[in-house]
Amino acid sequence: MGATREIETGAKLTPKFGADGLIPAIVQDAESGAVLMMAWMNDAALKHTLSEKKATFYSRSRGKMWVKGESSGHVMEVLEARIDCDQDVVLLRCKAHGPACHVGYQTCFYRAAAADGGLAFVEEKAFDPEKVYGK
């Protein structure tokens, strides 16, 4: 079969990293279905995620791999890792051991946008970041 067909309907993981060597990874709470966050993975972070079953990313600002929850304890335990049709996006279905967002919400997506550019807060605060990360 052709390359596109193999990527879309094959049974082999051939992740397509961007020019920067990274692939976006979405984290979803497997129980509630809530989308919790999106971050980036390099090849090593993806392999670590699949083998250790803990969501692991690559920080573009810090230039290194990090395991989600290594500071906060809010580990994302990976129950299932999916890849999309084009194999250029990862979806992690996780058991969340604590809130995902460093701002203090269960999910990073705590604000809804209106067409006029206004944002409304649509989630309840889950914890006080200063108590978890220190000041």
Place this chain on the structure above:
Amino acid sequence: MGATREIETGAKLTPKFGADGLIPAIVQDAESGAVLMMAWMNDAALKHTLSEKKATFYSRSRGKMWVKGESSGHVMEVLEARIDCDQDVVLLRCKAHGPACHVGYQTCFYRAAAADGGLAFVEEKAFDPEKVYGK
């Protein structure tokens, strides 16, 4: 307040587009909670999405804006558009007027990956792409 604080806790949409002028946008079925797809938006696509309430993206391969469903009729009606803490990822909570994936599944994430690189099909086929898009 500082720039980071304003981005994270402000009530004004200030989307952070990448160097390529694009921001990733996740589409979630608002009813089932299923993550359906991820695609990219430029500023015009984001504005169009917010004003018209139809998920609209920018195709990197075709170099133009496209409304999801313009070929298939499988429009994603936007019930709520959220932005993440850093304002660099969009989450669209949608009513799906048909399956999201051009391969024929409800979601683009129809395969689960194992640590050995094998992929298992975990979703049922929803339609025959040849009948919807033509051969």
